[in-house]
Amino acid sequence: MIQQYYMPSKILMGEDCVQTNSEAFLKMGKKALIVTGEHSAKKNGSFDDIIxxxxxxxxxxALFDKIMSNPTIESVYEGAAIARSEQVDFIIAIGGGSPMDAAKAINLLACQDIPESELFRGQYTDEILPMVMVPTTAGTGSEVTPFAVLTDNRAQTKKSIASDILFAEIVILDAKYMDNLPKEITINTTIDALSHSIEGMLSLRANPITDSMALESIRRISKCFDSLKTGELTREQRFELLYASTLAGMVITNSRTTALHALGYPLTYFHNIDHGRANGLLLGEYLKYFGENWPERANEILSAMGFSKISDFIDLLDELFGEKEMLTDEQIEKYVSMASQSFNYKNSRVIPSKDDMIEILKTSLKKDK
Amino acid sequence: MIQQYYMPSKILMGEDCVQTNSEAFLKMGKKALIVTGEHSAKKNGSFDDIIxxxxxxxxxxALFDKIMSNPTIESVYEGAAIARSEQVDFIIAIGGGSPMDAAKAINLLACQDIPESELFRGQYTDEILPMVMVPTTAGTGSEVTPFAVLTDNRAQTKKSIASDILFAEIVILDAKYMDNLPKEITINTTIDALSHSIEGMLSLRANPITDSMALESIRRISKCFDSLKTGELTREQRFELLYASTLAGMVITNSRTTALHALGYPLTYFHNIDHGRANGLLLGEYLKYFGENWPERANEILSAMGFSKISDFIDLLDELFGEKEMLTDEQIEKYVSMASQSFNYKNSRVIPSKDDMIEILKTSLKKDK
Structure with a gap:
């Protein structure tokens, strides 16, 4: 099994680190394409700082600010056409996972002629523009991954472009852009980061370097559990969550995600459930399954969270996520069947059977029936 | 203050990872210069595996196996001449910190014409050969740093070449090469790694990413404290120490070292005390000083080691290092004065005064007087 660690991006961090690192921007080239969503970067101050x-x-x-949640294949081809016509030298992504993932795909398509049918095949040359990533949520970890997750409407799910050429040159971590992040987004993104670190530790590709980062990421997130319940976080806590989510990104860059992420995708695609929430709704029962099948590891994770038993973690998630979406038996069977086709489904040391996964979904999302 | 994290080398790890990653070697070029010491790589199996x-x-x-402990400037010019005449495409370093540091300097001097007077000035071009690092001790962390520490006989101390071009392409972590490492070397190298993580956390450049790695590195090392006393370590423990020392290397790559390392150098230069031992002899009193001046941080470090008070840590180091070398007052004043000229002397959030450092040295090395 592959045991490796690699993450070549340079991370610049701390309050006002855009301003204090203007030289790092200068080195990137003459003209940038800024890839972002329609509103948030302009509201939270990150766009202004960069400009x-x-x-x-x-x-x-040049500006391409049309990135929606869960970016589509069409949207990245559109962005790539702009990068080409504007003849930009580098790309700056500002926002959550969607603009960052989209920016990577836009970059690839701006530099290489790749038809849609070949997009996920991994056969790329080395041509790519340098990139700066400015996360404005603390969840996705996309700033330090070589993955671009896109929604494939034909396949009715999300698919990943993965290539080492997609690592950013520079990553900017400044939590001041998260000061006013609404409670719901804060919870969803935090639990997304938590699921990255937990899945990283359960992964077939886990190794002691990634485990070290995952454990510290889990500890840092867990210190903020109580504040997550109220949604009132200090700037310092925002920084803790941002560093934790970047560490979690460094974990999955090497460990990849597992069956949980594979199962979350159909919940997002068919029910429009936010990605972090989709993972979070299943995370408690998923870890419980590992508690029964790989107890040492599950206990290590629980103990890093400060819990002595899995039910405490499940209670926390229930409190954070409130009323859950409900699924029918047919939906559950369909989604497990779809998820079992994916790469990450089999990427854990203990691989849940389809029946195990159906059970996890039923217990999670048919709880009161 | 600079808050950044960067370490672009690819780490391949696990038992027999040389054999299972032959393709990674193939990509490096047609001809290698192997830089190593005279004996150990041939005894511990690493040389054979690579060949x-x-x-x-x-x-x-081609082989350059003349690297001694604390490599000199002369020796790296000699190695560079061989790299040039043999027209090698890449460099493989096998051994402890000395061969790895020497290999980086040899590489630099093989690719760039640099007179000795300019060697430490940091004005280098980008020309460099790709490198593979194969550590056969678990201490230095040199495999993941951009530093080459050399002995400068004219300046009567050690000096560092530091440049991002000195990061290796590939790092190989296989603890089987450490199976027969003698007790004394095991202790010295382990405490060297421990001092890297501790100093990393005390550094002015510490940040939450490096702190995360440092804390886990400290925890992994501390689990082996009891076995260090006997010198009997399992293969699994050897791996733990190797991963911990690499993590500690990733820490100091970004945080640099502090006054402790600055003070260790004259002990090595004038008294031929092994580098790890030199740091270790002072580490207890050094951390005690921070306990008085930055208690939250010192307590975080102690708690990661599983100690509730500093005297327990000092007792452990005393037990590991046995009878200590003794210094005169004149020597102590001279070494503190020399150390205070160095970059790392001022690289901590609380900077000890010269008198503080004299006190640390006296308490450490004049204990029974």
Missing amino acids: KVLSSNGQTW | KVLSSNGQTW
Whole structure:
């Protein structure tokens, strides 16, 4: 089994680190394509900070701000056409996982002629533009991964482009952009990061380097559990969650995700459930399954969270996520069947059977029936 | 203050990972320069493993096996001349910190014309050969740092070449090469790694990413404290120490070391005390100083080691290192004065005064007087 660790991006961190690292931007080239969503980057101050630094550096930019949640294949081809026509030298992604994942795919398609049928095949050349990633949520870890997860409407699920050429040159971590993140988004993104670290530890590709990062990421997140319930987080806690989510990203870059992520995708695709919430709704029962089948590992994870038993973790998730979406038996069977086709379904040391997964889904999402 | 994390080398790990990653070697080029010491790599099996993989790949090699402990400037110019005359495509370092640090300097000097007077000035071009690092001790962390520490006889101390071009392409972590490492070397190297993680957490450049790695590195090392006393370590423990020392290397790559390392150098230079031992002799009193001046941080470190008070840690180090070398007052004043000129002397959040450092040295090395 592959045991490796690799993450070559440079991480710059701390309050106002865009301003204090203007030289890092200057080195990237003359003209940037800024890839972001329609609103949030403009509201939280990140867009302004970037624009100011580019201006003072004498750099120019084009803007592609049409990234929606769960970006589609169509949208990244559209962004790539703009990158080409604007002849940009580098790409800056600002936002959550969606703009960052989209930016990677846009970059690839701006530099290489790849038809849609070949997009996920992994046969790419080395041509790519340098990238800066500015996460404005603390969950996805996309800033330090070589993955671009896109929604494939034909396949009715999400699919990943994965290539080492997709690592960013520079990653900017400043939690001040998260000051006003609504409670629901904070919970969903935090639990997404938590699921990355937990799945990283359950992965077939887990190794002691990634485990070390995962454990510390879990500890940092767990210190904020109580504040997550109220949604009132200090700037310091926002930084803790941001560092934890980046560590979790460094974990899955090497460990990949597992069956949980495979199962979360259909919940997002068919029920429009936010990605972090989709994982979080299943995470408690999923870890419980590992508690029965790989108890040492599950206990290590629980203990890093400060819990002595799995039911405490399940209670926490229930409190954070409130009323759950409910699924029918037919839906559950369909989603497990779809998920079992994916790469990450088999990427854990103990692989749940289809029946195990059906049970996890039923217990999670048919609880009161 | 700079808050950044960067370590772009790819780490391949696990038992027999040289054999299972022969393709990674193949990609490096046709001919290697193997840089190592005279004996240990040939005894512990690492040299044979590498040679077999190169042979089966159809690659050739030249050998420079003259690296002594604390390599000199002269020796790396000699190695560079061989790299040039043999026209090698890449460099493989096998051994402890000395061969790995020497290999980085040899590589630099093989690719760039740098007179000795300019060697430590940091003005280098990008020309460099790809490198593979195969550590056969678990201490230095050199496999993941961009530093080459050399002995400068003119300056009567050690000096560092530091450049991002010195990161290896590939790092190989296989603890089987450490099976027969003598007790004394095991202790010295382990405590060297421990001091890297501890100093990393005390550094002015510490950040939550490096702290996360440092804390886990400290925890992994501490689990082996009892076995260090006997010198009987299992293969599993050897792996734990190797992963911990690599994590500690990833820490100091970004945090750098502090006054402790600055003070250790004259002990090595003038008294021929092994580098790890030199740090270890002072580490207890050094951490005690921080306990008085930055108690939250020192307590975090102690608690990661499983100690509730500093005296327990000092007792452990005393037991591991046995009878200590003794210094005169004149020597102590001279070494503190020399150390205070160095970069790392001022690289901690609380900077000990010269008098503080004299006190630390006296308490450590004049204990019974």
